[in-house]
Amino acid sequence: MQLSKKNKGRVGATLCLITANLFTVTGLHAQDITDSTNNPSAQDSAESLNVYDQPASTPGTTTIDSAVLFYKEDGGRIQAIEPMVSLTHNTENDSVFSAKLTFDSLTGATPNGAAPWKSSQIFTSPTRQANGDDENEGSTGASGGTIVIDPITGQRTLEYTADAFMLPLDSGFVDQRTALDLGFTTPLTSGTKLSLGLNGSHERDYNSFSGRASIAQDFNNKTTTLSLGVNYEHDVSKPFFGTPTPFSVMSGDQKGPSQNKNVLSLIAGVTQVMTRNWLLQFNYSYGSVTGYQTDPYKILSVVDPTTGAPQTYLYESRPEKRTRHAFYAGSKLALGSYVTDLSARYYHDSWGINSITANMSEHIPIGDLMYIEPGVRYYHQSAADFFTYYLPSNVALPLYASADSRLDSFNAITLSLSGGYMINDQIELYAMVDAYRQSKAGQKDTLPGNNQDLKLYAGTNALSMMTGVKVKF
Amino acid sequence: MKKTIMTFGLFGLTILLGGCATVQPWERDVTARQSMQLNKNANFTSAHEHIYFSKEASAGGRSFDGGGCGCN
Numbered sequence: 226m227q228l229s230k231k232n233k234g235r236v237g238a239t240l241c242l243i244t245a246n247l248f249t250v251t252g253l254h255a256q257d258i259t260d261s262t263n264n265p266s267a268q269d270s271a272e273s274l275n276v277y278d279q280p281a282s283t284p285g286t287t288t289i290d291s292a293v294l295f296y297k298e299d300g301g302r303i304q305a306i307e308p309m310v311s312l313t314h315n316t317e318n319d320s321v322f323s324a325k326l327t328f329d330s331l332t333g334a335t336p337n338g339a340a341p342w343k344s345s346q347i348f349t350s351p352t353r354q355a356n357g358d359d360e361n362e363g364s365t366g367a368s369g370g371t372i373v374i375d376p377i378t379g380q381r382t383l384e385y386t387a388d389a390f391m392l393p394l395d396s397g398f399v400d401q402r403t404a405l406d407l408g409f410t411t412p413l414t415s416g417t418k419l420s421l422g423l424n425g426s427h428e429r430d431y432n433s434f435s436g437r438a439s440i441a442q443d444f445n446n447k448t449t450t451l452s453l454g455v456n457y458e459h460d461v462s463k464p465f466f467g468t469p470t471p472f473s474v475m476s477g478d479q480k481g482p483s484q485n486k487n488v489l490s491l492i493a494g495v496t497q498v499m500t501r502n503w504l505l506q507f508n509y510s511y512g513s514v515t516g517y518q519t520d521p522y523k524i525l526s527v528v529d530p531t532t533g534a535p536q537t538y539l540y541e542s543r544p545e546k547r548t549r550h551a552f553y554a555g556s557k558l559a560l561g562s563y564v565t566d567l568s569a570r571y572y573h574d575s576w577g578i579n580s581i582t583a584n585m586s587e588h589i590p591i592g593d594l595m596y597i598e599p600g601v602r603y604y605h606q607s608a609a610d611f612f613t614y615y616l617p618s619n620v621a622l623p624l625y626a627s628a629d630s631r632l633d634s635f636n637a638i639t640l641s642l643s644g645g646y647m648i649n650d651q652i653e654l655y656a657m658v659d660a661y662r663q664s665k666a667g668q669k670d671t672l673p674g675n676n677q678d679l680k681l682y683a684g685t686n687a688l689s690m691m692t693g694v695k696v697k698f
Numbered sequence: 699m700k701k702t703i704m705t706f707g708l709f710g711l712t713i714l715l716g717g718c719a720t721v722q723p724w725e726r727d728v729t730a731r732q733s734m735q736l737n738k739n740a741n742f743t744s745a746h747e748h749i750y751f752s753k754e755a756s757a758g759g760r761s762f763d764g765g766g767c768g769c770n
Contacts, residue, residue, distance in 0.1 A: 277733040292741045296749065307748075309741060327744075329767075402767060424766055431768030448721050456762040490762040496736070501725040506736060510758035551759035557734050564733045570759040580756040588733050596733065606755055631755055643742055657742055661749070685753065691745055 275562040275590035276647045283697065288313045292655075292693025299686040303333040303398065320411040327426075329402035334394035336683040338523040338628040340615045340672055341392050342535050343679070349477045350383040350397045351466055351522040382477030392683055395522070402428045416443035420454075432461045439492070448498040458488040464521035471542030472622055475524050484517030494553075502559040512549035519543040525628050530617040533672030533679075539616065541627040548575040564588035566600075577610035578632070586641070595646045602639040605666060608632060614670050614681040630683035634666040637684075653695040661687045 294307040311325035337348060373382045387393035404426035413419050422437045439454030462468065467480030494508035524538045555568035570582040586600030609632040611625035643657035663684030671677050721729075728734060737743050751757055752769035 275733075278731050280727075280730045281732045281735045282730065290741060294741075294745045307745070309744075311740070404766060426766050428768055433766045433768075435766060437762065446721075446723065447726075454762065458766065460768070462768060488763070490758065492758070492762055498721045498726070498729050501721055502728050504729055504734060504736070508759060510761070510763055512758055512763035549756075549758055549763050551756070551763065553759035555736065555760070557736070559728050559731070559734055562733070568760070570756075572756040572759065574755070576755075578755045580754070582756070582759075588738075590733075604750075604754060604756075609755065631753060637754065643739070645739070655739060655742075657745075659746075659749075661753075663753070687749070687753070689745065689749060691741065693741055 274593055275596065276594050277588070277590065277596050277645070278562055282315070282319075284315050284319060285317045286315050286697050288315075288695060288697045290693065290695040292691055294689060294691045296687060296689040298333065301334050301396070302394065302685055303331060303335055303687075305329055305331045318412070321409070323406075323408040325404075325406040325408075327402075327404040327406075329400070329404075331398065331400045331402070333398055334396040335398045336630055337393050337395045338520075338525055338541060339387070339393040339538055340526040340528065340533075340535065340628070340681055341387070341390055341679045342526075342533075343676075344389045346387045346393055346535060347384050348387065348393060348395065348524070348538065349475050350385055350395060351464065380477065390679065392680065400428055400430070402426055402431075413440075416447065417441070424458075430462070430464050432463075434459050435488075450496040452492075452494045452496070454492045456488075456490040456492075458490070460486040460488070460516075462486065462517055462521065466521075468517065468519075468521050469540040471519065472539045472626075475538040475540065480521075486514065486516035486518060489513045504557040506553070506555040508551075508553040510549075510551045510553070512547075512551075514547040514549070516545055518545065518547060520627070520629055523627060523629050525613070525626055526615045527618050528615045528672060530619045530673050533615075533674040533676045536618050539622075541629065542625050543611070543627055544576065544625055546575070550574070562590040572606075576632070578606055578608070580604065580606035591644075594648075595644065597642065597644040600639075600641040600643070602637075602641070604637040604639075606634060607666075608634040615672060617673065628683075630685070633682065633684070635663050635682075635684050636666045637661060637663045651697050653697075654693075655695065656692040657690070659687075659689045661685075661689070 289310070289312055291310040294305070294309070296303070296305040296307070298304070307327060307329045309325065309327040311323060313321060313323045315321050339346065339348065371384050373384050374380070375382070383397070385396060404424065406422065406424045408420065408422040410418055410420040418441045420439045424435045426433045435456055435458035437454060437456040439452055441450050441452040443450050461483055463483040466477065467482065468484050469480045490510060490512045492508055492510040494506060496504065496506045499505050519541055521540070523541045525541055526535045527537045527539060528535055549572070551570055551572045553568065553570045558565045564587070566586045566588065568584045572580040582602065582604045584600065584602045586598050588596055588598050590596050609627065611623065611627060612632040613626050614628055616622065616626060639659055639661045641657060641659045643655070645653055645655040647653050663686065665682040665684060670681055672679055672681070732738065747761070752767070757763035
């Protein structure tokens with residue numbers, strides 16, 4: 226695992242920040258330990274006023290938790306509405322049964338991978354068949370689609386136009402997703418817990434199934450918990466026009482059959498009660514992804530090496546194997562009814578992507594029944610080895626290439642505010658709002674020729690809101 | 699080899715952390731609070747993980763790194 230000089234600097238800065246925080250909390254904590262040692266069974270009055278200071282575990286109860294997530298990207302890009310409902314039953318002997326149903330409805334425009342140009346560009350829509358029952362048949366303009374009928378074959382193809390100087394967006398993105406998750410946790414012996422789960426999701430062009438098992442063992446008078454888990458996922462990609470051959474020319478033709486992807490994930494972690502008020506967690510996760518990982522809807526511009534003018538558009542190509550490693554450290558420190566949550570993650574994968582994530586939030590009690598939690602998250606990733614904004618026409622095609630902005634190098638900042646309010650012992654209302662902003666990291670590339678005014682970076686900004694209610698009985 | 703080092707590292711860390719633990723069972727009141735849970739609000743957590751998985755290249759660390767959707 227290699228870190229670039231720049232990444233070493235970023236990782237170092239993040240670790241320094243986290244270390245400084247941990248030293249701070251350790252220092253503060255020495256005082257807390259003294260207090261609790263003097264009076265071990267008592268809570269000071271400041272710590273027991275807020276309802277969120279009550280124990281989380283409530284054997285013999287059932288909880289229904291329902292929420293709706295609203296997600297909206299700037300510039301008319303993706304919008305999603307995601308209602309979800311879950312049922313959790315805690316038995317008297319500490320077993321937990323859970324079921325969660327989630328429904329996603331997505332619409333909007335998404336970058337198709339092509340580079341912008343100084344005149345308008347016409348693309349074939351990959352997401353909608355131009356058949357007789359298409360709701361956008363015959364429509365143009367705002368919906369972005371025009372049906373073109375081949376005079377010889379009679380084949381109907383839906384086309385859309387990207388305006389000059391604008392990032393090409395496919396505005397025909399429409400999808401629904403339904404997901405069901407089932408979970409079961411039970412104590413095997415004193416200090417040992419087994420968790421099992423199943424998950425399945427269905428989209429019109431994608432299915433996913435997974436099963437998981439994990440075991441957690443307490444040590445050291447239940448102050449240390451070691452956990453190990455495995456998850457196996459099988460996905461089926463069945464794009465509307467079939468799966469295109471890598472680097473084939475964009476077209477509305479029917480393409481290849483469905484493709485599969487398998488993901489084996491392992492996770493190992495330690496959770497440690499450091500002091501009466503302080504929890505630490507360390508995790509390592511490993512993922513091995515094999516099979517079809519190309520985005521069947523994404524294309525690349527092949528451009529004139531001198532002028533940058535687009536000559537044709539090819540479907541992208543990604544490796545069929547990817548190995549992921551992630552290291553996570555989290556800390557929760559209570560001071561009175563306040564809780565400081567800090568976490569950091571380092572990620573590396575075999576596609577050449579390195580990333581760091583740092584998260585900080587503060588649980589602030591408000592009166593007896595409420596809390597708010599402002600938070601900030603920083604994320605940085607390097608680009609995949611095969612990421613490129615375009616392919617010059619005078620160079621032989623590489624083995625792999627993608628212009629997907631999610632594989633680009635970028636920074637992201639999230640500012641969040643969440644909170645909860647206990648109406649009574651049984652009902653909690655909660656909400657959160659997140660502002661997410663991506664920005665290009667490192668040098669900004671340009672097309673060949675004098676094209677500095679064409680912006681190639683396709684990152685996004687988004688606002689998400691969630692509101693929910695939890696009822697316990 | 700890496701996995702072996704990782705496994706031994708985690709066990710070593712467990713023993714090391716266990717050695718510095720001074721918290722008695724009757725002092726677990728604070729860590730048992732709702733506000734101290736590692737996954738305090740499951741819907742907040744799942745919404746964040748779903749959004750970040752669909753907009754960023756990284757996954758895993760906090761939990762399994764599968765996505766369960768065609769969004770990435």
